[in-house]
Amino acid sequence: MEERRYRSASGAPLALRCRQHSASCRELAVRCPRLQLRSLSAVTSAVWLAAYGLFVLCQNSMVLSAAIFLTLIGLIIYLHFVKIDQESLLVIGSLGIQVTSSYASGKESTTFIEMSQVKDVVINEAIHMQKVIYYLCILLQDPQDPQGVSEVVPLFQSSKPRLDCLIEVYKSCHEILDQTKTASQSDGVK
Amino acid sequence: MRTSHCSHNLGAAQFRSHVAISRERAGCGGRGKGVFLSCSSLWHGRLPHSSEAAADTSRLPGRSAWLCWVHHSALSAVICAPQLSKALITHPKHIPVGAPSHRVWSAGGLRSSCELHRTAPSPVRTPRVGGGQRCGVSRPPRIAGMVLKVFFPSCCSSAESGILIGRWIPEQSSAVVLAVVHFPFIPVQVKQYLREVQQVAKVSVSVLGSWNNSKQEKEESLSEFLEDLGTIFSHEPWIQISKEGDSKFWNCSTLQKQSDSHREEEIILVYYDQRKVMLSHLHPPLDTADLGAEDASKLSAIFNTVASSKVLFMTDRYDDGPIKMTHWQSDGVEASIIVELMKQASVPACMLLTFLLSLVSGVCNSRLLKFWPLSFLWSKLSTCEQLGHRLQHLQVISSSKKAQNQTQLMRKANIFVSLLIDVALGILLMSWLYRKNQIGHLADTLIPVADHVAEELQDLLQWLMGAPAGLKMNRALDQVLGRFFLYHIHLWISYIHLMSPFIEMILWYVGLSACLGLTVALCILSDIIALLTFHIYCFYVYGARLYCLKIYGLSSLWRLFRGKKWNVLRQRVDSCSYDLDQLFIGTLLFTILLFLLPTTALYYLVFTLLRLLVVIVQGLIHLLVDLIDSLPLYSVILRFCRSYRLAAGVKFRVLEQQDGKPLRLLMQINPLSYGSVVQTYRLPTYSCYPKDSWTSLCKKLFLGELIYPWKHKGEKQD
Numbered sequence: 001m002e003e004r005r006y007r008s009a010s011g012a013p014l015a016l017r018c019r020q021h022s023a024s025c026r027e028l029a030v031r032c033p034r035l036q037l038r039s040l041s042a043v044t045s046a047v048w049l050a051a052y053g054l055f056v057l058c059q060n061s062m063v064l065s066a067a068i069f070l071t072l073i074g075l076i077i078y079l080h081f082v083k084i085d086q087e088s089l090l091v092i093g094s095l096g097i098q099v100t101s102s103y104a105s106g107k108e109s110t111t112f113i114e115m116s117q118v119k120d121v122v123i124n125e126a127i128h129m130q131k132v133i134y135y136l137c138i139l140l141q142d143p144q145d146p147q148g149v150s151e152v153v154p155l156f157q158s159s160k161p162r163l164d165c166l167i168e169v170y171k172s173c174h175e176i177l178d179q180t181k182t183a184s185q186s187d188g189v190k
Numbered sequence: 191m192r193t194s195h196c197s198h199n200l201g202a203a204q205f206r207s208h209v210a211i212s213r214e215r216a217g218c219g220g221r222g223k224g225v226f227l228s229c230s231s232l233w234h235g236r237l238p239h240s241s242e243a244a245a246d247t248s249r250l251p252g253r254s255a256w257l258c259w260v261h262h263s264a265l266s267a268v269i270c271a272p273q274l275s276k277a278l279i280t281h282p283k284h285i286p287v288g289a290p291s292h293r294v295w296s297a298g299g300l301r302s303s304c305e306l307h308r309t310a311p312s313p314v315r316t317p318r319v320g321g322g323q324r325c326g327v328s329r330p331p332r333i334a335g336m337v338l339k340v341f342f343p344s345c346c347s348s349a350e351s352g353i354l355i356g357r358w359i360p361e362q363s364s365a366v367v368l369a370v371v372h373f374p375f376i377p378v379q380v381k382q383y384l385r386e387v388q389q390v391a392k393v394s395v396s397v398l399g400s401w402n403n404s405k406q407e408k409e410e411s412l413s414e415f416l417e418d419l420g421t422i423f424s425h426e427p428w429i430q431i432s433k434e435g436d437s438k439f440w441n442c443s444t445l446q447k448q449s450d451s452h453r454e455e456e457i458i459l460v461y462y463d464q465r466k467v468m469l470s471h472l473h474p475p476l477d478t479a480d481l482g483a484e485d486a487s488k489l490s491a492i493f494n495t496v497a498s499s500k501v502l503f504m505t506d507r508y509d510d511g512p513i514k515m516t517h518w519q520s521d522g523v524e525a526s527i528i529v530e531l532m533k534q535a536s537v538p539a540c541m542l543l544t545f546l547l548s549l550v551s552g553v554c555n556s557r558l559l560k561f562w563p564l565s566f567l568w569s570k571l572s573t574c575e576q577l578g579h580r581l582q583h584l585q586v587i588s589s590s591k592k593a594q595n596q597t598q599l600m601r602k603a604n605i606f607v608s609l610l611i612d613v614a615l616g617i618l619l620m621s622w623l624y625r626k627n628q629i630g631h632l633a634d635t636l637i638p639v640a641d642h643v644a645e646e647l648q649d650l651l652q653w654l655m656g657a658p659a660g661l662k663m664n665r666a667l668d669q670v671l672g673r674f675f676l677y678h679i680h681l682w683i684s685y686i687h688l689m690s691p692f693i694e695m696i697l698w699y700v701g702l703s704a705c706l707g708l709t710v711a712l713c714i715l716s717d718i719i720a721l722l723t724f725h726i727y728c729f730y731v732y733g734a735r736l737y738c739l740k741i742y743g744l745s746s747l748w749r750l751f752r753g754k755k756w757n758v759l760r761q762r763v764d765s766c767s768y769d770l771d772q773l774f775i776g777t778l779l780f781t782i783l784l785f786l787l788p789t790t791a792l793y794y795l796v797f798t799l800l801r802l803l804v805v806i807v808q809g810l811i812h813l814l815v816d817l818i819d820s821l822p823l824y825s826v827i828l829r830f831c832r833s834y835r836l837a838a839g840v841k842f843r844v845l846e847q848q849d850g851k852p853l854r855l856l857m858q859i860n861p862l863s864y865g866s867v868v869q870t871y872r873l874p875t876y877s878c879y880p881k882d883s884w885t886s887l888c889k890k891l892f893l894g895e896l897i898y899p900w901k902h903k904g905e906k907q908d
Contacts, residue, residue: 021844022853023456024337090842092855094337094363095458095488098842110841110860114487183336 006165008032009133016165024093024176028169031086032159035079035104047071080105084158091173093180097121097138099155111153115180117141119149121173123166134163136170338444338455339364340429341492341857343464346370346401347433349516351412353419354398354429355384355502357495362488363455365398365429366495368464368502369517377422379512393498399429399444420445431459439851457852460842463859464518466834467496468503470859471596473838473870489840543588551581573713576815579876580707583609600825600871607824608873612707615818619711620704629701633694637686640722644683647725651675654793663789671736671793675729682725709815716811723804730801731896737794738894740783747780794894812877822871826864833861 001019008014015031051067083104090098096114103109119139125132135154142150156166341356341364352372358365371380380397387395400416420428428445442457472493503519505511568574583605593599623629655672657663704711720727749755750773755766768776829836837859845854862870890897 021847022458024458025844025853025855027844090844092458092842092853095339095460095842095855100841112839112841112860114489116487 004165004168007162009128009131009160009162014159014161014165016161016168018168018172024179025091026172026176027088027090028172029086029088030156030159030161030165030169032084034085035083040075044071076105079103080107087156087159089155089169089173091176093176094183097173099138099153101158113138113140113153118177121170121177123163123170124152124154128160133160134166135160136166336363336455337458338427338429339458339460340431340442340852341366341460341462342431343367343369343518344461345464345518345520346516347461349401349403351402351404351416352400352516353380353423354401354431355380355395355515356398357393357395358398358425359488359491359495362491364488364492366492367398368395368496368499369515369520370401371397372514372516375513381423383511383513387499387502390501391498393495395499395502397423397425399425399431402430402432404432404434417445438846439848439854442852458855459852460855460857461845462492462857463834464496464503466859467493467857468500468518469832470834470837473836473862473866493837537590540588540590543584544590547581547585547588554578554581571717572812573710573717575876576709576713577706579819580609580612580709600822601873603824604822604871604873607827608819608821609707611823612709612818613705615708616704616706616711619708620701623701623704629698630694633697636693636697637690640686641683643723644679644686644725647679648676650796651679654796658792661788661792663792664786667786667789671789675732678725678728709818712811712815716808716815719804719808719811726797726800726804729797733790733794733797734894734896737790740787740790741894744780744783744787747776747783750776751780798891816875816877820873820875822868822873825867825871829862829864829867834859836862836867838862838866 001017003015003017006014006016012033014033017027017029017031019027019029021027047070048067051063054063055061080103084101085104086102088100088102090100092098094115096112097118098110098112100108100110117140119141121136121138123134124137126135136156138153138155139149140151140153142148156169161169339362346367346369349370350372352370353375354365354367355369355371356365356367384395384397387393400419402412402416404412416430417428426446430441430443430445432441434441440459442459444455444457470493472490502515503517504523505513505515506520506523507514508522587602587606587609593602623632651672654663655668700714701711703714746756749763750768753765753768754763756762757764825836839860841858841860843856843858845856847854887897
């Protein structure tokens with residue numbers, strides 16, 4: 001199990017952890033930077049200052065309690081639905097690929113894609129806002145058309161690692177995927 | 191203490207064996223379930239009473255099974271673990287009368303008896319040379335082959351040793367273990383049982399391998415014995431799983447009889463919760479009839495296997511069958527009394543409901559109600575639509591046909607829960623309405639509210655008749671239109687005042703219909719609003735028609751002004767030469783209409799806005815009704831309480847690993863998200879929004895065409 005430091009597309013520090021559970025099972029996890037205390041306190045103080053200003057204007061204490069309530073609810077919603085702590089990829093040869101995102105509140109959202117549906121794992125380029133970034137994606141097989149791609153599943157969408165990190169992940173994945181493909185092909189030939 | 195006897199009459203052989211199996215229910219705690227097995231073999235047809243009596247009081251130490259061989263054809267051998275050899279040697283009084291001990295009971299005899307067994311007519315793949323060698327082939331260099339996946343139920347982790355039964359899916363190289371069959375068992379009976387299960391469940395269940403749960407150290411003889419079982423139940427590959435003591439890391443190996451493949455496979459051990467996998471349904475649902483392995487995904491094949499093997503899980507350990515198994519229900523089949531009672535009660539209830547519904551629909555469809563004024567009225571009232579819709583729902587629920595598949599079952603359940611909640615909320619509303627004379631209050635406030643609305647309208651018309659917003663109107667037309675509408679309002683007010691003594695009684699009886707459901711009550715509210723604002727609707731229609739007429743006239747005269755004409759045949763604008771007097775009159779009329787346009791347009795605008803306001807209020811009420819109608823509450827509650835029943839897929843968790851042992855994964859069910867649940871199981875409703883897109887709506891408004899903001903399915907467009 002090793003951990004290496006990389007940067008995201010916007011410059012934030014990331015950590016990539018690679019674990020090999022067995023010959024055909026590997027787990028790659030990208031950890032995003034945690035919620036900073038100073039940004040949290042900045043937002044909270046801004047909201048409360050605005051609420052206090054409103055209170056001074058209209059002398060209604062409901063504004064203050066509403067501001068406190070809003071801040072709490074907003075923080076809970078942010079931690080539970082928006083802030084992603086870690087994105088991981090679990091590649092199990094001959095079973096499939098599992099993509100997990102864990103949020104700051106502990107919630108985990110998982111998708112499992114079976115190996116028969118996976119056509120390939122590639123690095124693609126995309127225009128995001130004002131820059132061009134690289135991203136890793138899984139190409140899904142079209143059941144009707146063996147050459148076609150039915151869906152593209154992008155990975156590591158919230159951490160957006162840079163190309164060097166993506167190349168590491170790509171190489172790791174392909175070691176196992178190629179093993180599986182040759183095995184299934186040799187079986188098919190038999 | 192219960193005793194069951196099975197005696198086998200061997201036609202050709204000269205011996206009759208009498209095997210008495212007695213067992214005691216679990217009351218002896220801990221692991222040893224106290225299976226008493228006494229075996230007395232009869233030579234030349236004598237009944238051994240004495241040995242039976244001796245066997246009843248016996249209790250074997252340690253492990254609860256032993257091996258006994260009857261020396262005849264292999265078909266009716268009772269197979270148990272080889273502990274008997276040791277046990278009988280230490281307790282010599284248990285040796286049955288007349289049994290030649292040297293042939294059967296010695297420890298070394300185990301090996302020889304295996305050979306004896308093998309000379310029997312069952313097909314033998316490879317001749318065994320002796321203990322400790324595997325297939326007679328030396329280990330080849332490792333070539334990566336297809337990984338073997340074994341799906342093992344977590345409930346069988348602590349089961350006693352036995353053989354594994356389940357389904358082998360060769361295309362995916364995966365074995366789904368469904369249960370563990372314990373010793374003692376008779377291979378013929380096991381095979382017969384599996385054949386029966388296969389017939390009922392339509393799933394190819396077979397013996398997959400052996401399971402060895404040894405509490406003490408590893409025993410070489412036991413593992414050898416378990417390998418030998420592979421020859422009786424020929425299965426390719428023969429999977430052997432062994433667990434030592436309480437260790438988490440199991441040993442898993444396969445025996446390949448076809449030695450031409452020469453490869454060592456990697457094995458992945460996937461634990462799954464049998465009960466949850468059996469009860470869950472994968473979304474999107476695949477056709478269960480199509481079980482071709484190329485089309486079906488791996489997961490749906492596994493889910494289908496476990497779900498179709500319900501009959502296998504029906505036998506628990508309190509049953510008296512010849513086969514003892516461990517699976518998720520082996521500790522006792524679960525059943526709920528309430529569910530059973532409800533199932534029994536539902537049949538007569540459904541029949542009664544069907545009868546009542548046929549009566550009601552007969553009355554509704556009768557000729558009496560189809561006369562023109564009444565049928566027009568029914569089509570305009572939204573209450574009748576809603577009642578018809580609910581009637582349809584009741585018919586779906588009370589139909590005696592059982593639901594074919596999961597979707598239909600969920601649909602029925604959703605309709606049932608929706609109706610229940612609807613009626614409950616309606617009764618709640620009723621209890622609030624009829625308490626403290628609320629109806630009287632409502633009726634008292636209704637007339638003043640109607641008066642107030644009429645007064646406001648009159649004020650509005652007076653304002654329009656003057657100089658509204660500083661605009662100068664055409665005096666004559668203004669006065670005509672204003673007086674016309676004022677007279678209309680006057681008529682309306684008189685009508686309301688005429689009805690006022692009866693309002694309370696009407697409201698009281700109409701409020702009773704809230705017990706049919708909150709949706710019906712809301713529809714009635716919407717209809718009452720429509721009736722009360724009928725004059726606004728009339729004004730809108732008058733204003734719109736007048737305005738529409740004016741616009742068409744203007745456009746036609748504008749064409750005349752330019753020297754063109756509308757060709758109805760060709761549906762296009764053509765040039766046309768008019769006479770002078772035609773042009774003169776046309777231009778005159780055009781001017782008149784043009785200068786009267788602002789007045790008409792203003793009246794049209796005001797009344798259209800009022801009408802739109804009423805339409806928005808009615809639309810909101812209908813939206814609420816649709817929400818209650820179409821929300822799949824049962825599915826949402828199921829997703830909340832038993833999230834494993836609605837599965838979007840699975841997720842794997844990697845458990846602790848140890849080098850040299852197979853990869854251990856835990857398969858859990860990934861539940862469907864709430865949004866997908868609502869989308870998949872939404873109940874269809876009778877109205878569809880929106881009827882018009884925004885651009886066509888604006889166009890209609892500009893041209894003065896009448897707008898009907900909602901349309902019901904099946905209704906002809908006006």
